[in-house]
Amino acid sequence: MEPFTTHQGTVAALDRANVDTDQIIPKQFLKRIERTGFGQFLFFDWRFLPDGSADPGFELNRPEAAGATILLARRNFGCGSSREHAPWALADYGFRAVIAPTFADIFFNNCFQNGMVPVKLAEADVDELFRRAAAAAAAGTQYRMRVDLRECTVSDDAGFSQSFSVDPFRRQCLLEGLDDIALSLRHADAISAWEAAHGLPPVGA
Amino acid sequence: MSAPRTLLDKIWDDHVVCEPSGELPLLYIDRHLVHEVTSPQAFEGLRLAGRRVRRPEATFATPDHNVPTSDRRLPIADPVSKQQIDTLRANCREFGVRLFDLGDADQGIVHVIGPELGITQPGMTVVCGDSHTATHGALGALAFGIGTSEVEHVLATQTLRQAKPRSLEVRVNGRLLPGVTAKDLVLHIIGRLSTEGGSGFVIEYTGEGIRGLGMAERMTVCNMSIEAGARAGMIAPDVTTFDYIRGRDFAPRDFDRAVAAWEKLPSDPNATYDRVEIFAADAVVPQVTWGTNPAQVVGVDARVPDPDAFADPNERSSAARALDYMGLAGGTPIAEIAIDRVFIGSCTNSRIEDLRAAARVVQGHRVAGTVRAMVVPGSGRVKRQAEEEGLDRVFREAGFDWREAGCSMCLGMNPDTLAPGERCASTSNRNFEGRQGKGGRTHLVSPAMAAAAAVRGHFVDIRDWDYR
Secondary structure (H helix, E strand, C coil): CCCCCCCCCCCECCCCCCCEEHHHHHHHHCCCCCCCCCCCCCCCHEECCCCCCEECCCCHHCCCHCCCCCCEECEEEEEEECCCCHHHHHHHCCCCEECCCCCCCCCHHHHHHHCEEEEEECCCHHHHHHHHHHHHHHCCCCCCCEEEEEEEEEECCCCHHHHHHHHHHHHHHHHCCCHHHHHHHHHHHHHHHHHHHHCCCCCCC | CCCCHHHHHHHHHHHEEECCCCCCCEEEECCCCCCCCCCCCHHHHHHCCCCCCHHHHEEEECCCCCCCCCCCHHHHHHCCHCCCHHHHHHHHHHHHCCCCCCCCCCCECCHHHHHCCCCCCCCCCEEEECHHHHHHHHHCEEEEEEEEEHHHHHHCCCCEECCCCCEEEEEEEEECCCCCHHHHHHEEEEEEHHHCCCCEEEEEEEHHHHHHHCCHHHHHHHHHHHHHHHEEECCCCHHHHHHHCCCCCCCCCCHHHHHHHHHHHHHCCCCCCCCEEEEHHHHHHCCCECCCCCCCCCECCCCCCCCCHHCCCHHHHHHHHHHHHHHCCCCCHHHHCCCEEEEEECCCCCCCHHHHHHHHHCCCCCCCCCCCCEEEEEEHHHHHHHHHCCCHHHHHCCEEEECCCCCHHHHCCCCCCCCCEEEEEEECCCCCCCCCCCCCCCEECCHHHHEEEEEEECCCCCHHCCCC
């Protein structure tokens, strides 16, 4: 997994609550058997008009969102289906972090497996970031932010700075890009002991 | 004397393998269910790392999301779907996992066949790369959905990294009134909790209104816990549970001993939950969703709400957007909404009890000329049972399509989809935009309400139904 320490990039603002994973990656694109190549289908039904052209009204298609790597979103982002194709699509499109007041549990966990940081901020802070992003767009510029996982802060160049909390173990895995299966297999003896204590035959027996 | 514990506490405590300093606990997983959509990348990960499945005998697979529900003797027309199903087959063979394949008499929706075969049992931890895994909590298990990376982790280690979730007691006092079903109850609960009200929690459903439900109804309730944001929903095992499991293929051989252990699982009398929400069963009426998430729901006797009636700005804009997508105006009586399609099926409502309830409504009636309706049994077993009882004839004679088992139009990964603008009364679990087909409009209802809507061509209050 690609480690995440700090990231600086421009922001795409998606001003909708309860964005579900069916919207992030619609079901017709779940039939691939690879982990890669999902970015082209991200938000497909919102991004593209029936004739296949980009919908200019959709937030990610606006000029200020071009090349964005930080997604700003509303409450309960990533609700619904457990499909990890959702973070795969976001990461493949180029996003390294998602900032929202709340996330759905399964999506939140899935982000950490894919080198992407889900940043939970207070609703008032997220409102402020939406205002700043809108002001930048109105001025014809892109809104830049910085996500620092070492310090657990998000900031911009105009005085916004806020800390966020993240589980220390998940944070460490992301900072070092660790293979968490290898980490867990270091506890193979404890797993075997649990199995023996619960009357299961030894593995491979 | 140790502190009183909840059902969740007991299962959790029993399954913590270790809590190494600075790491999340490792939780042992008793049963791992696998389907074709969220597993190929996990098996590929194992292959790339040279790892094997730690406990193949704890892992069970079936293809359900992609499978056609038409004639099974025909080849799968969609080459990409076929590849995914072939890949599951090859992976199960390579890694020694038991597969209930297409053509196997026991194939079906993973959350229908798990309990039906006795694979999932009280006190177990159960995971699957599918958010509706909460279904198995109806048996008194801790069951939840996981992502594909976690699927790979469970395959390789038979454990999961998990922080302990908080507990939410949803207590349902009293009994449901006639004509009101478990589906109506859970939609009512979601409507009040909101789509994220249960985030971070495991729900334990308690109270007379839950105890009085049969196993299929309990599964319907637990199944939709995720629609309130809760990863898991569970119900303490009791005599209803034990009677359900007894005699099933994978039930414990020493059944009495198993029951003795299961009887210790229910929450202790003085156990406390992190949060409690109380509902009155007799306040629940038949429910119909009007929007694009399951919490956007009202009683069948109500009207589509006006977005301006919502105080919260997020809810207001979400309602306005939903009504625009759904092609509905605020103030429209629910009973005046005409439908084009009816889907009876999904891991929420495709068990034999669901089909009986729908058939009882349909008996002696015809599907309205403006409606196309289909019934998709949850498993091969459900289908055979229904045919033995003659339910297939009731449905066919009324004008329903009678199909093979699978997820089908719940998410439309197979050819069963809505066309843009089509409006569907569906017994499934999600009314998200495009869920049943791009531009399709989904209203979630109970099997009886869906059947009645098929006959009348619009929603009707099932409590007034003309049973024949």
